[in-house]
Amino acid sequence: MSTVPAATAATAPPGVRAPDPPRRGRRGPRRGAVKEALAAYGFLAPGLVLLGTFVFVPLAGAAALSLQRTNGFGDGVWVGLDNYARLFTDPVFWRATLNTVLFTLVVTPGSMALGLGAAVLLNSVLPARGLFRSVLILPMAVSGVATALVGVLVFDQNSGFANAVLRALGLPGVDWQSGGTAAFVTVVLVTLWWRTGFNMLIYLAGLQGIGRETLEAATLDGAGPWQRFRYVVVPMLGPSSFFLVVMNVIYSFQVFDIVFVLTGGGPRNATTVLVTYAYDNGFVTRDQGYAATIGVFLLVVSLAFTWLRWRTSRTKDLVG
Amino acid sequence: MPLTRRQLLAAAGAASAPLALSACGGFSTSGRDSGASASSGTVTFTTWGTDAELAGLRAAISSFEQANSGVKVTLNSVPYEQMFTTIDAQLQAGNPPDVFRVPYYTFGSYAGRGQLLDLSSHLDSGFSDRFTPQAWAAVQNGGKPYGVPHHTDTSVILYNKALMESAGVTDVPTRIEDAWTWQEFEDVAKRLRQKLPDDKWPFAYNWQGNGVTRWLSWLFEADGRFLTEDLTAAAIDSDAGRAAVEFTQGFFRQNLVPQNSSVKSSTYAADLWYSGTTAMNFGGAFLVPDATTTAGFEWGVTFPPKNVRSAGDFGGNALVATKAAKDPALVAKFLDHVTQKQPMADFCAGASLLPTRADLVQEGIEFTVRPELSPVFVAQAGAVLPRDSGQVASPSMSAIITVLKDQLEEAFVGDQDAATTVRNLADGIGAAVAR
Numbered sequence: 001m002s003t004v005p006a007a008t009a010a011t012a013p014p015g016v017r018a019p020d021p022p023r024r025g026r027r028g029p030r031r032g033a034v035k036e037a038l039a040a041y042g043f044l045a046p047g048l049v050l051l052g053t054f055v056f057v058p059l060a061g062a063a064a065l066s067l068q069r070t071n072g073f074g075d076g077v078w079v080g081l082d083n084y085a086r087l088f089t090d091p092v093f094w095r096a097t098l099n100t101v102l103f104t105l106v107v108t109p110g111s112m113a114l115g116l117g118a119a120v121l122l123n124s125v126l127p128a129r130g131l132f133r134s135v136l137i138l139p140m141a142v143s144g145v146a147t148a149l150v151g152v153l154v155f156d157q158n159s160g161f162a163n164a165v166l167r168a169l170g171l172p173g174v175d176w177q178s179g180g181t182a183a184f185v186t187v188v189l190v191t192l193w194w195r196t197g198f199n200m201l202i203y204l205a206g207l208q209g210i211g212r213e214t215l216e217a218a219t220l221d222g223a224g225p226w227q228r229f230r231y232v233v234v235p236m237l238g239p240s241s242f243f244l245v246v247m248n249v250i251y252s253f254q255v256f257d258i259v260f261v262l263t264g265g266g267p268r269n270a271t272t273v274l275v276t277y278a279y280d281n282g283f284v285t286r287d288q289g290y291a292a293t294i295g296v297f298l299l300v301v302s303l304a305f306t307w308l309r310w311r312t313s314r315t316k317d318l319v320g
Numbered sequence: 321m322p323l324t325r326r327q328l329l330a331a332a333g334a335a336s337a338p339l340a341l342s343a344c345g346g347f348s349t350s351g352r353d354s355g356a357s358a359s360s361g362t363v364t365f366t367t368w369g370t371d372a373e374l375a376g377l378r379a380a381i382s383s384f385e386q387a388n389s390g391v392k393v394t395l396n397s398v399p400y401e402q403m404f405t406t407i408d409a410q411l412q413a414g415n416p417p418d419v420f421r422v423p424y425y426t427f428g429s430y431a432g433r434g435q436l437l438d439l440s441s442h443l444d445s446g447f448s449d450r451f452t453p454q455a456w457a458a459v460q461n462g463g464k465p466y467g468v469p470h471h472t473d474t475s476v477i478l479y480n481k482a483l484m485e486s487a488g489v490t491d492v493p494t495r496i497e498d499a500w501t502w503q504e505f506e507d508v509a510k511r512l513r514q515k516l517p518d519d520k521w522p523f524a525y526n527w528q529g530n531g532v533t534r535w536l537s538w539l540f541e542a543d544g545r546f547l548t549e550d551l552t553a554a555a556i557d558s559d560a561g562r563a564a565v566e567f568t569q570g571f572f573r574q575n576l577v578p579q580n581s582s583v584k585s586s587t588y589a590a591d592l593w594y595s596g597t598t599a600m601n602f603g604g605a606f607l608v609p610d611a612t613t614t615a616g617f618e619w620g621v622t623f624p625p626k627n628v629r630s631a632g633d634f635g636g637n638a639l640v641a642t643k644a645a646k647d648p649a650l651v652a653k654f655l656d657h658v659t660q661k662q663p664m665a666d667f668c669a670g671a672s673l674l675p676t677r678a679d680l681v682q683e684g685i686e687f688t689v690r691p692e693l694s695p696v697f698v699a700q701a702g703a704v705l706p707r708d709s710g711q712v713a714s715p716s717m718s719a720i721i722t723v724l725k726d727q728l729e730e731a732f733v734g735d736q737d738a739a740t741t742v743r744n745l746a747d748g749i750g751a752a753v754a755r
Binding site: 071072073074092152156157158159175176177178261262263264265266267268280283284285286287 | 404405411412429433434435519529530578579580582584585586587592595597718719722726729730733734
């Protein structure tokens, strides 16, 4: 019985026996590839099951809920796109959207700049840099609720630490809780304190991947410290920056615990963000269809931003 | 034998599988634990509570089990923050507990949406006679009882004696008939404002968070309503409504309360008082144990002010049975037991809460902590009328709470005038009940 495949036999010159293909070599990789794929799916399976059960199925459920009017009990009433139409005429929704965007625009570059500055400092030969790194990373280990409670102690406008310091310096106290702008500032400051450590950690990892010889080459080419930082270090941190922009924007769009505990969205909705507004609708007013609509809006905006950033980033794939 | 990378990964995968599965299992198990009873001799009961409240409930359960051989009541205690997300999820999943505890202002959300057991046919005739009329009105929906009023609470004024004396206020009302009028109360507050330093305030009101329903006390004192008698339309657009908004708005405009004590503030009135920032605090009896240990000053209590009449918020909680309860008769028997005289008296005395039984209100109770204060709270609870507490049982209360928060915030720390506020309240409440 010939083992030569039909195609090989057909093209072989008459009288010349086509060489036997390496049997093990031909079947080996195929069996190996199948096994490898099975192993890969096996390892992926727990994650995929969890992701599917706790992310994708609830997401589909939320999308379906956003097309209904429901109080959370029993079957909802299908109302088509009514909830989406309602978004356009709801002034609190637009206020929450504006606050969320403003918060994102301030906190994302702010926490990245502070994180980069701290990472550069702590990547140098600073004495006790291990201690400083730990101090900056520590807020990451604290829950958002606990962080916000610390914020309440600091920014209580009657008996808080911030106003005590201002008054000790002979300055007037600030209405941190009853003034709209000041309340927004407290949310930003507490978030920056909480998030700088994370940004620093990612940048620190990026900085340690930049070869010393690259910086030496730049120095030999006559680049000063600022030029080395601006034209060598910052571009080489592209992947870190790409990751941090995406993560910071998503985290900012999802901000909830700090606002919920620190200001409750007040005064007069000055700090209401999309997630706190969705929470109020879903669990206080019990208008769960409309709350799901706000959630779907948030998802679409986050996905759109991530896609846009992915398409426009030139440095996302560089090694950094 | 050295491990290969493949073996290591396989081991890690195997090790993580039980964790992943246990995560799933844990999620579903919590629902099963507190779900409906498996046999007719079991009642499942989900609640939150302070240590004192849970001790009182456990004692009542114990006496019920002793009186009913073979019956088991499973108490599932959860943190308040998780209470209603847990209950809602269980109701949606079809495995709720037989009995749960619910604030009166949330009761209507469940009763009005077909989630609770109509107790009419399971309770003896004359069962309602044991309760005060205002307590019984708070557990009605469509004229039928969907729960039992387990206890109540209402706000009085807790005052810092030293700060009051510093402003020359030494004579506070000791009988409800002598309670300050709105005008007298404002005069006292203004006197305190003049004497107190800039970083202290005359008082703070406990309307933060879901406490916004306590603002309704001012409306009731002006003899107003926020819902019509059949609870189907707004009734707040009235002289009483405007008077209540205007008077309470004045607290902020005249700097009588801290500006950060509005309805949406994250700073609670009690914390301002504990820290010595305010001289007077509106608060319920549940604060008495905390105040006794936390407040580092001498303090007393007096009655809140009256206008056309005395009134108050009908705080506290009901016990309700879910529609899916496996053994409605046994559940009704349990609800009957926990509202009998001795269990209720023990619970209220230990937890510093007020009874809903007419006989206990008549006889009075003594709190375990600061018993001499009990008569003030009990007398004030008597000022709540059934027509007031009945409105708070509206099925639309959760949506009404949002309307109250939004509009009162605009009036208090915004520049919205009283007439506009009342008009917006009427529109919002009307839309909420029509939804």
